[in-house]
Amino acid sequence: MGSNIYVAASGAEARLRQLELVANNLANVNTNGYKADRAAFETFYESALMDTNGDPTQGVSGGVYVSASDAGFDRTPGPVKQTGSPLDVAIEGKGYFALKTELGERYSRAGSFRIDAQGQLVSERGNPVLGTGGPINVSGANPHILGNGDVIADDITVGTLRVVEFGIGRALFKQGDGLFAARQGSAPRNVERLALVERSVEGSNVRTTAEMANLVILQRAFEAAIQAMQRDDEATGRLIQEISQ
Numbered sequence: 001m002g003s004n005i006y007v008a009a010s011g012a013e014a015r016l017r018q019l020e021l022v023a024n025n026l027a028n029v030n031t032n033g034y035k036a037d038r039a040a041f042e043t044f045y046e047s048a049l050m051d052t053n054g055d056p057t058q059g060v061s062g063g064v065y066v067s068a069s070d071a072g073f074d075r076t077p078g079p080v081k082q083t084g085s086p087l088d089v090a091i092e093g094k095g096y097f098a099l100k101t102e103l104g105e106r107y108s109r110a111g112s113f114r115i116d117a118q119g120q121l122v123s124e125r126g127n128p129v130l131g132t133g134g135p136i137n138v139s140g141a142n143p144h145i146l147g148n149g150d151v152i153a154d155d156i157t158v159g160t161l162r163v164v165e166f167g168i169g170r171a172l173f174k175q176g177d178g179l180f181a182a183r184q185g186s187a188p189r190n191v192e193r194l195a196l197v198e199r200s201v202e203g204s205n206v207r208t209t210a211e212m213a214n215l216v217i218l219q220r221a222f223e224a225a226i227q228a229m230q231r232d233d234e235a236t237g238r239l240i241q242e243i244s245q
Contacts, residue, residue: 021037030204031178078109079202082200086143088111089199097123097161099128119138125178130162136159
């Protein structure tokens with residue numbers, strides 16, 4: 001058996017990983033603040049491949065394989081949708097809302113907030129929203145958020161949203177539930193000139209038509225890799241029969 005089947009198998013696995021990312025993107029097309037996942041291809045030599053026992057895999061020495069690795073997420077802003085809710089805000093441009101979670105400080109682009117039973121401003125998932133002075137306690141009538149980030153109740157500013165940004169590169173990674181975590185060594189910087197869209201939220205940046213087209217292309221590429229594996233296996237079978245005769 002030559003290395004062709006291993007190369008085709010690595011291609012099929014890479015396409016399968018891409019299919020998983022595209023399917024997840026489509027599942028979150030209506031998730032506020034969602035950022036589409038992206039994958040990148042990596043090539044590596046056979047010497048980097050190990051089996052379950054830690055031994056080099058079989059095949060032709062020096063064979064080149066491919067894998068799909070996470071390239072991060074698409075930072076393109078999603079469409080801003082008006083909701084009419086006084087506690088909904090969308091970020092214009094760069095930045096992330098800072099949230100307090102059980103795992104520490106996390107970040108989100110989803111600006112659909114509410115007030116919990118303890119009087120704290122929280123996210124859709126119930127995580128306290130951080131202001132410039134910590135969690136924001138809201139007491140009083142007519143609570144709403146202004147475009148400059150001020151949280152108002154009874155015509156009094158009870159806090160100001162803390163919106164942060166990070167340097168270029170892969171400073172953040174996804175952690176589920178619409179949250180992002182900072183990589184080690186990546187420190188957030190407060191956005192100085194905050195610009196929010198009142199009574200609105202940022203939608204998902206997933207482009208349904210493009211993702212559906214990617215889904216079809218990837219399915220065909222996956223099927224082609226599987227067919228290549230089958231043809232190689234059939235050729236090997238015929239070769240074994242000829243030798244044994």
